[in-house]
Amino acid sequence: MAFLIMVLLSLIILILSLCLSSFHHLPKFHHNRQDYIDLLQNILSGQADYDQWNSIIHLPIRHDFELEKIRQQCVQIEALHYLGHPTQLGKPEGMFTAKGLLELEVILKEMQSNIETDT
Numbered sequence: 001m002a003f004l005i006m007v008l009l010s011l012i013i014l015i016l017s018l019c020l021s022s023f024h025h026l027p028k029f030h031h032n033r034q035d036y037i038d039l040l041q042n043i044l045s046g047q048a049d050y051d052q053w054n055s056i057i058h059l060p061i062r063h064d065f066e067l068e069k070i071r072q073q074c075v076q077i078e079a080l081h082y083l084g085h086p087t088q089l090g091k092p093e094g095m096f097t098a099k100g101l102l103e104l105e106v107i108l109k110e111m112q113s114n115i116e117t118d119t
Contacts, residue, residue: 031056031059034115039053040104043101044104082095
């Protein structure tokens, strides 16, 4: 009988601790400026596909207002210039129109210059 009480008490403590610890974790998807720079470089060089683009660009950013504005610009570029074709390695023109690639390049250069001036 004492054994069953001990097992039940241990189980209750384990479940309670798991429930409480699940509320105290950092967001799993917390992208930063370097993630965006890496993504844009990979898109422009043809080294990223739509899944990589989607996993970063389509997640709202609540911790950095300026980065959220950049994300919204990228979403707008996608809406206007995404071709819907899979990217072949080294050929970025399969995913976006030439104008879309130029707009992404402008965003990338602006982000890189902002990082250089911050350091």
